[in-house]
Amino acid sequence: MSFIQVNNVWQQYGDHVVLEGLNLSIAEGEFCTLVGTSGCGKSTFLRLLLGQERASRGQILLDGQPLAAEPDPSRGVVFQRYSVFPHLSALDNVALGLELPRAPLLGRLLGQRKRVAREQAAALLHKVGLGHALDKYPAQLSGGMQQRLAIAQALIMKPRMLLLDEPFGALDPGIRKDMHTLLLDLWRETRLTVFMVTHDLSEGFSLGTRLMVFDKVRVDPHAPYAYGARITYDLPLNSKRSEAQAVLANSLTSALQPIPGLTHE
Amino acid sequence: MRLINRHPDRPTRLLLVILPFALLLCAYFLGSAQRLTENPNDKLLPSAAQMSDAVKRMAFSEDKRSGGYVLWQDSASSLRRLAIGLGISALIGLCLGIAAGTLPLFGAPLSPLLVVLSMVPPLAILPILFIVFGLGELSKVMLIVIGITPILARDLEQRAREIPVELLIKAQTLGASTWTLILRVVLPQLLPRLLISLRLVLGSAWLFLIAAEAIASEDGLGYRIFLVRRYLAMDVILPYVVWITLLAWLMDWGLKQLARRAFPWYEGARS
Numbered sequence: 261m262s263f264i265q266v267n268n269v270w271q272q273y274g275d276h277v278v279l280e281g282l283n284l285s286i287a288e289g290e291f292c293t294l295v296g297t298s299g300c301g302k303s304t305f306l307r308l309l310l311g312q313e314r315a316s317r318g319q320i321l322l323d324g325q326p327l328a329a330e331p332d333p334s335r336g337v338v339f340q341r342y343s344v345f346p347h348l349s350a351l352d353n354v355a356l357g358l359e360l361p362r363a364p365l366l367g368r369l370l371g372q373r374k375r376v377a378r379e380q381a382a383a384l385l386h387k388v389g390l391g392h393a394l395d396k397y398p399a400q401l402s403g404g405m406q407q408r409l410a411i412a413q414a415l416i417m418k419p420r421m422l423l424l425d426e427p428f429g430a431l432d433p434g435i436r437k438d439m440h441t442l443l444l445d446l447w448r449e450t451r452l453t454v455f456m457v458t459h460d461l462s463e464g465f466s467l468g469t470r471l472m473v474f475d476k477v478r479v480d481p482h483a484p485y486a487y488g489a490r491i492t493y494d495l496p497l498n499s500k501r502s503e504a505q506a507v508l509a510n511s512l513t514s515a516l517q518p519i520p521g522l523t524h525e
Numbered sequence: 526m527r528l529i530n531r532h533p534d535r536p537t538r539l540l541l542v543i544l545p546f547a548l549l550l551c552a553y554f555l556g557s558a559q560r561l562t563e564n565p566n567d568k569l570l571p572s573a574a575q576m577s578d579a580v581k582r583m584a585f586s587e588d589k590r591s592g593g594y595v596l597w598q599d600s601a602s603s604l605r606r607l608a609i610g611l612g613i614s615a616l617i618g619l620c621l622g623i624a625a626g627t628l629p630l631f632g633a634p635l636s637p638l639l640v641v642l643s644m645v646p647p648l649a650i651l652p653i654l655f656i657v658f659g660l661g662e663l664s665k666v667m668l669i670v671i672g673i674t675p676i677l678a679r680d681l682e683q684r685a686r687e688i689p690v691e692l693l694i695k696a697q698t699l700g701a702s703t704w705t706l707i708l709r710v711v712l713p714q715l716l717p718r719l720l721i722s723l724r725l726v727l728g729s730a731w732l733f734l735i736a737a738e739a740i741a742s743e744d745g746l747g748y749r750i751f752l753v754r755r756y757l758a759m760d761v762i763l764p765y766v767v768w769i770t771l772l773a774w775l776m777d778w779g780l781k782q783l784a785r786r787a788f789p790w791y792e793g794a795r796s
Contacts, residue, residue, distance in 0.1 A: 312694055331697035342689035345696075347713045347790050356709065357699040367705030399793030417699060 263288035263453060264309075264421070269318035270488070271304050277488035278304045282318070284491065286470075291447055291454045293464035296474030301489040302457045305474070306423050309455060310335055322420070333361060336414030340426040343410035344398045350409050351394040354381035357416040381416060388412045388442060404435035408442065415446065424456040428463070440467060471495045571760035579760040583749075595749065596768070603746040604772070606662065607734050610669025611723060614730075617670070618677025619712075619719055625678070626685025627693075627711050628703070636682065643675035648736055655741060665737040672733040673726040677719070684718045685711060717788040724780045731773055 266284035270277070278301040286292060294302040307313045308320060311331045320327045322334075331337070344353050358377035359369045369377055382394055388408045390401075398406050407427055414422055428436045444467065447454055458464050464471050473493040480486045533541055557570035571579075584596035591598070625635035651668055658664035688711060696706045738747030746769055753761045784791065 310694065310698075331694050333698060333700040335698055337695060337698050339691045339695075342691035343695060345692060345710060345714075346793075347788070356696075360696070360702075360705050360709065361700030364702060364705065367701070367709040397790040397793060399790060413695070414698070419698070 262286060263290075263323065265321040265324070267318050267321065269308065269315045269320060271301070271308060271313070272316045272488065276485040279308075280488035280490055282491060284472075284494075286453065288453055289451045291467060291469045292456070293468035293471050294455060294457045294474060295459070295461055295464045295471065296489065298459075300474040300476065302474045303425055306425055306455060306457050309421070310337055310423050333357075333417045334420045335423060336417055336419035336421070337423045338407065338410045338414055338425070338427045340429045343427075344406055344413060346398050349395050349397055350385060350390055350401065351378060351381055353398070353409055354385055354413050354416050357413060381412075384412045384416055385409075388446075402435075404431050404439060407431065407439060411443070411446065415450065415452075418450075419452070421453040421455065424454065426457050426459060429459060436463070443467065465497060468497050469499070471497050568757045568759055571763065575760045576764050579758070580764050583761060583764075596765075599744055599746045599749050599765075600768070600772070602744045603734060603738065606665050606738075606745070607669065607730060610666045610734070611673075611727075611730055613666070614670050614674040614677055614726075615719060615723060618674050618681055618722075619715065621674075621678035622681025623685055623707060623711055623715065626682035627688075627707060632682070639675050639679050639682065643679055645671075647672035647733060651737065651740065660741040665734065665742065668733045668737045669730050673729055676726055676729070677722050680722045680725075681715055681719060684715055688714055717784050717791040720780050720784040720788075724777050727773060727777055727780075731769065735769075 262285040264284070264286040266282050266286075269279060269282040271279040282305070294305065296302050304313070308315055309327070311328050314329055328334070337343075345356070348356060355374075355377045358380060359374070360367055362373070362377075363369050368374070382391075385391055385394060388411060390405060390408055390412065393401060393405060398409065401409065410427070428439050431439065440463070443454075446452075456464075456467065471493070472491050472495075474489045475492040476487055476489050477492065478487040553570065554573065557572050560567045560570050561572055580596075584594060587593065588595050621635060621639065624631040625639065626632065647668060650671065651664075654664040654667050654671070658667055692710060693706065696710045701709065734745075735747030735750070738745035739751040742748040746765055750762050750765050
């Protein structure tokens with residue numbers, strides 16, 4: 261059975277059809293990149309996966325069960341902007357994910373449990389290259405470092421899938437390359453299922469194991485919103501990488517050095 | 526060089542800051558001296574000496590009737606009322622603002638209500654307060670609370686709405702419930718904004734305080750000013766006004782410093 265099953269999903273706002281007739285089946289551990297022109301519904305699809313919106317028609321199944329209709333810890337997300345909390349230091353931004361589910365009343369841990377949470381968070385921040393900036397507020401970090409922080413923050417939850425909405429859209433090309441390396445390394449280690457919306461076609465090709473192109477098949481010039489986008493191309497990519505991923509997942513699990521707060525047992 | 530491109534250097538800036546105050550004082554004392562030479566019993570523009578006598582009498586000598594120091598007693602009463610009023614308003618305003626700004630189900634009934642309530646002129650319902658709460662402390666504090674709570678609540682509601690939806694989604698993916706989301710994400714981001722709002726409503730709060738004290742009170746800065754008005758005691762009124770202004774300015778400055786110390790992330794996050 262596939263990990264995520266998208267059955268005939270439509271999304272429309274009033275008369276404005278954004279997505280029509282999406283059918284997909286996605287295996288666990290795939291790195292899906294979503295490309296297409298602006299306003300073609302790729303971010304809408306991401307919001308559906310996230311649970312921020314509900315599909316007008318059809319359903320999305322995760323392990324055979326309908327997706328929860330609101331965001332939850334099983335799905336991590338990184339936006340282009342506003343992904344990190346401006347009032348918390350880098351360390352607290354990541355530790356927050358450990359504190360919130362464990363402290364339903366106060367929303368914060370105290371004493372020993374707090375120290376453990378912070379140690380885990382610090383280990384993960386070292387991992388993404390922010391070991392020197394634990395006490396900095398996001399406003400004191402560069403754009404690339406803020407996105408590293410956002411990724412660490414999402415990964416501390418050990419989500420089953422990671423949703424990235426143009427995460428590197430605002431970064432310089434050089435920084436973007438570093439981020440690609442980081443993201444691929446983390447993906448290999450955690451064997452997460454990743455969905456990444458991007459405007460950058462080459463980014464889509466180089467990162468993904470599967471590239472999906474969103475586009476409108478039918479266009480009525482008199483009613484531009486009458487038809488929505490479909491997935492016009494669905495290309496398997498970097499097959500060696502995905503095979504390696506599968507091998508890794510199946511045979512090397514025990515040999516892997518688990519990273520505190522990161523691996524996904 | 527165009528005027529818009531000319532910036533004062535440090536000494537010039539200092540001079541320019543002092544200049545309007547110096548001019549005002551100068552104009553006052555020239556006028557005062559002129560009137561007093563024409564009529565030494567003139568009460569309208571007292572001289573510096575007359576005012577310092579009045580200050581000595583009010584602040585540094587025991588009142589024969591009550592045995593206390595009038596200015597300090599007045600200040601203490603007024604500041605207590607102001608602090609209680611501001612504290613209650615801040616608390617209610619924060620709760621209402623968060624509820625209306627983050628929870629759509631609460632916002633639907635609350636927002637229009639707050640808009641309408643903030644349009645009620647507080648001084649127009651002062652008589653109602655006196656009738657309902659009597660002439661004691663409660664009605665004075667209530668006037669401040671009723672006057673500024675809707676303004677604070679509306680401002681904080683607006684700020685809560687301005688928190689990017691991405692952050693609220695992110696918090697949910699980190700396992701937050703509605704309650705912990707408010708506690709760890711919304712509330713801390715609104716606290717510095719609350720201090721800024723408080724600074725802005727400080728003027729109104731003083732207005733309501735002095736209005737309430739003027740009408741029904743037995744002490745307080747507003748009460749004193751309206752009491753001595755009967756004797757045309759400008760030598761008391763003017764120092765009192767200066768003192769109130771100074772207190773208000775100090776509170777404003779204190780709130781600003783508090784915001785900067787307690788929320789060092791705030792300035793950076795805005796730019």
